[in-house]
Amino acid sequence: MRRNRVRGRLPVVLVLPAVLGLAFLLVPLAGLLVRTPWTSLTTLLSAEVGEALRLSLICASLATVLCLFLGIPLAWLLARSGLPGRGFLRALVTVPLVLPPVVGGVALLLVLGRRGLIGEHLDAWFGISLPFTTAGVVVAEAFVAMPFLVISVEGALRAADPRYEEAAATLGASRWLTFRRVTLPSVLPGVVAGAVLCWARALGEFGATITFAGNFPGETTTMPLAVYLALETDPDAAIVLSIVLLLVSVGVLAGLRDRWISGPT
DSSP states (O other): OHHHHHHHOOOHHHHHHHHHHHHHHHHHHHHHHHTOOGGGGGGGGSHHHHHHHHHHHHHHHHHHHHHHHHHHHHHHHHHHOOOTTHHHHHHHHTHHHHSOHHHHHHHHHHHHSTTSTTHHHIIIIIOOOOTTSHHHHHHHHHHHHHHHHHHHHHHHHHHSOTHHHHHHHHTTOOHHHHIIIIIHHHTHHHHHHHHHHHHHHHHTOOHHHHHHTOOOTTTTOOHHHHHHHHHHHOHHHHHHHHHHHHHHHHHHHHHHIIIIIOOOO
16 A cells, blocks of 8 residues: 555656646647648548558558568567677667658668669669659668667567577477577567557658659659648648548557557556
């Protein structure tokens, strides 16, 4: 009971900034809902909006799959291997979190563009050109979203009990079998949480996408790009499109919060 009383005491010096921080995050979203021109909801029925939403969902999902394929092994390398310089590698992995997305798009162009370090060889040898294509959208979104997955999975790997893996090794299981049957199931909540955050980040990506993939309706125009274009000509339509993105993102996060993301209450 005494412990519950201690927990129940909330110092004002912490509560006040916490409330202000909560208001700082929620009031703009509430303002978006309040100022939504509900009479303009017919905008959502247009073919352009439907195509942009479909493209956004598909590209964000493909980017998440790509991040899972590359990010889980990378997280394992950072968490479990004895590779020297892991701290430096971890810092490099988190660079896209602080890098302006437009700069990320420029970097992708310099590497994967038709005259890029790798892109010119892809174009000359295989006829593959990523910039200004739907595949380019997926690559740009994966570039900015992968750190969310890697950080989440690495944290789960560091928190996992290694004794189960040691027990599997003593029973003769190979490292690959141990990873598939022991390690991965034990960190699955972290993997799913990271994948959800990765997907939500990819869904809202704008800067790297427009720089690397451009804006071609039906091919690279995702919902964030559609919002930007509508804001210049039809602000009411831009607000409606923003509400759609907000509802989709919040719906996914809220639907998985109780099972995968929420901590102890």
